[in-house]
Amino acid sequence: MKKMKRLIATAMLPAAAISLAACGGGDEESVEDYPSQEIEMTIPWSPGGGSDIEGRLVADHASDQIGTDIVPVNVPGVGGTVGLEELTDKDANGYNIGQIHEGLLVAHHSDVTQINYDSFEPIASMSSSDQILAVSDDLGVDTLEEFVEYGQENEIQFGGTVAGIPRVWVEQIGRELDINYNLVGYEGIAEAIQALAGGHIDAAIVDYPSGSDFVESGDMKFIAIGTEERVDRTPDLPTFVEKGYDITMGINRGYVAPEGTPPEVIEKLEAALEETANDEDYIEAVENVGASVNFMGTDEYNEYLDNQDQIISDIISEISEE
Structure with a gap:
């Protein structure tokens, strides 16, 4: 009963005076004083x-x-x-x-x-972040057309988080491009990119900041971007849409x-x-x-x-x- 009275009393306070300690904040602090620590x-x-x-x-x-x-x-x-x-x-x-x-x-x-x-x-x-299809330099393909041709004759090993959004993207790409594919699980895009740069997988869906350094070093290539139109920072990179595929990422x-x-x-x-x-x-x-x-x-x-x-x-x- 005493606990209930305390809860009722708290609920009646003005909003600005609600104690953050009631939310697990330790020492009492009002919302009005927030923030007072990192x-x-x-x-x-x-x-x-x-x-x-x-x-x-x-x-x-x-x-x-x-x-x-x-x-x-x-x-x-x-x-x-x-x-x-x-x-x-x-x-x-x-x-x-x-x-x-x-x-x-x-x-x-x-x-x-x-x-x-x-x-x-x-x-x-x-x-x-716009998402980009990147391939290992070892794969030997330079364009989306070559990627599709390769994937229709071989199984492409994609890298990505099986329990994350890459799973959905890989399914979309695999179906829309009508290629053979498999998803190899990694813990986050950083690990997948390291595997791609090392030639351990064939492809991955990456964002520009994660993959640009590896492209510049020649370890991987960007071959298509999942935007409706080309973007200024990668003007030579075609979109899936312009190539006739209903894919945005x-x-x-x-x-x-x-x-x-x-x-x-x-x-x-x-x-x-x-x-x-x-x-x-x-x-x-x-x-x-x-x-x-x-x-x-x-x-x-x-x-x-x-x-x-x-x-x-x-x-x-x-x-x-x-």
């Missing part, structure tokens, strides 16, 4: 991939907007689900946030994890907080991320690594995730029924 950002992937690179850019630039340090922490494992599962158990006090993208939705509908985007409080989407990287994080805190984080997304230094930094700023506020991001969840659920169901 914020930890879980990046559920290994260092070096596109998600890690873009997450660190967000942390660096958003720290100035929110008024405290945002500290990235890599917690890789099982297609990005280990770090996010750990995040669900962290204090919902505004000092724990994490990065997600469409891969979490694939992992959920593939029965890899019980958590999904709605296990969190979505804050905002910050950037998007992209990732939107966003940020979430543990379920139960106070709405007023989510609003402060959303505002800081929006200011970051409009900052010219951040925009330049994101574009320099080959990505694009794509801000969606809390409401719009929730709607986007709802729509993507239905699309991915349908695709995984089709795959499972075969």
